[in-house]
Amino acid sequence: MSEKVTAVFDIGKTNKKFFLFDDDFQEIYRDYTKIPEIRDEDGYPTEDLEALKSWLKDVFNNILKSEKYNVKAINFSTYGASLVHLDENGNPLTYLYNYTKEIDESVIEDFYKKYGPQEDFSKKTGSPRAGMLNSGMQLYWIKMTKPEVFKKIRYSLHLPQYLSYIFTGVPVTEFTSIGCHTSLWDYEKRDYHDWVYHEKIHLILPPIVSTETSFNMNYNGYRIKIGVGIHDSSSALLPYVRSVKKSFILVSTGTWSISFNPFSDSKLTPEEVEKGCINYMRINGKAVKASRIFLGNEYRKQVEFLADYYKAPKDFHKKIDFNYDVYYELIKDFEPQFKWFNFQTENMPAKTSLNFDKIEHAYHQLMVELVLIQIDSIKTVAGDNKVYKLFVDGGFTDNNVYIQLLSHYLRNMTLRTTKSSLGSALGAAIAISDKKLNSKFLKKNYSLKKHVPFIIK
Structure with missing residues (x-):
């Protein structure tokens, strides 16, 4: 049959x-x-x-x-x-x-x-x-x-x-x-x-x-x-909205890193518009406040720059895990050192100037700077709402340094990563289904993984 x-x-x-x-x-x-x-x-x-x-x-x-x-x-x-x-x-x-x-x-x-x-x-x-x-x-x-x-x-x-x-x-x-x-x-x-x-x-x-x-x-x-039919970004968000009852923010990472807040009732402010905030829409017509940054593309260009600068293999970054001691040394007298290719930030230097002997230290410096930009994007869509859940999906879920730093700087949020190559396709299937989703759906279908912030020494 x-x-x-x-x-x-x-x-x-x-x-x-x-x-x-x-x-x-x-x-x-x-x-x-x-x-x-x-x-x-x-x-x-x-x-x-x-x-x-x-x-x-x-x-x-x-x-x-x-x-x-x-x-x-x-x-x-x-x-x-x-x-x-x-x-x-x-x-x-x-x-x-x-x-x-x-x-x-x-x-x-x-x-x-x-x-x-x-x-x-x-x-x-x-x-x-x-x-x-x-x-x-x-x-x-x-x-x-x-x-x-x-x-x-x-x-x-x-x-x-x-x-x-x-x-x-x-x-x-x-x-x-x-x-x-x-x-x-x-x-x-x-x-x-x-x-x-x-x-x-x-x-x-x-x-x-x-x-x-x-x-x-x-x-x-x-x-x-x-x-x-359904727009792919709204479709990728749908399984989360249907299965998670409490308010959350979803950070979808890739070439673009998009932070979605489906629970914000406030209209866009002039400051949010200036920061690049936009609205997506849920299937019921409700606004989804979103903030986009060209993070994945910036990351790719900066990693290429570091590989060339330190004469390292192009895939060097895939073998670097978070190192607390390196991080601790960096933040003692932390100052931005990277000039961005794709966007401007307030304290960005006129040109990239690295004072590290080891590529591992330069990479951690890069990731701290990028994650701080990511956090600003997340906080922009969170607004004054108390959001305790943070989901991250897409390419950066495999980046140990990114995840460790994100969980550290957003200690008030419970960070979980999800993996699904089906994202928007699964949302489209759910959109025309009468089936209800429960809280176990993400764990079963999205390899849900909880991350705990590292202990500060």
Whole structure:
């Protein structure tokens, strides 16, 4: 007898993944591919929508034909800040413009002249000025610079909803996609910002539905529940929100280190906006205060610098564990010594100046400085709320020095690391499931590990 499963497409910028989960959310099958990028009309690299669509359908149709699995539901998790603009026949009108593509500054200036000031606008929408990364700005850009194209748009769908549309033919908008630094949503009035109505953008945005919405459909002769898709960052947060009852902060580490506080009721302050705070959105439309720092990318560049400076192997950092004696020596007369590649900090020196004979000492110095930046990011989203739980997932969970320092400096919080390569895919499966999660879910599915601060001598 075939096994009942939930299917999930988890689409990243680089890897396109497909998963099957059983009733206990255990992964029982995966497939993945990489699709070469194509170029848009300006020669800028972008997603090959047609190739992606073909892969989605081929993979799913092959699974449906399998006698081993009985697919009862399917959902979609993808990166955000990306829109597919459909004509009246449901066909894409433009390329899927890359969110790193630059927009003419005059268009952005014109927008904030009309709907600013920028600080007030960012506070209301939880969206810093970020060009195409604000998907609403992309719509304004198309309207201003490609009016003939804009006139032909029947619907604009965020990428998760477009993938759902491929299988359902039903255009919808859902909370996590419109609430993610899009400049579309006004968190104060819990509706689209006034500019969306003024520019008549709302006419091409389909009806808003809950992220938990699904359509029971006959797909190629199979009765399947098809979800409406979910933004990947909000999806990765969902298993924590569903299984942890007390307030917590999740620090998701990787190229970006993002600190999420799903329990903050306060609106963004001008100081938080200035520090780069943004809003994501939970599946129920509630704001998630988040602070982003380019920590992983900075770490990679600084480690390359240290390897070159000390003539050490490129992977030297993987063999360094936290050393209390080295740390104790550093903090006696601690001063910042690293000039950052990606960001500015208040006490950053004009250039990197190291006075250590050993690379181990320089590495500890680097990690103390980076962790202090990380802590500032965490405290920014914590605000005045007393948050006692701190979860860390992603690449830095394997960095012993990072974890030891973090637990030391945040001794008032209980620090736990989690490991799951499934993050956003698992969240997408949970989003369309009626199953309740209990407090043991993270321990069972995420290799939950508690960390105790080191003893101060």
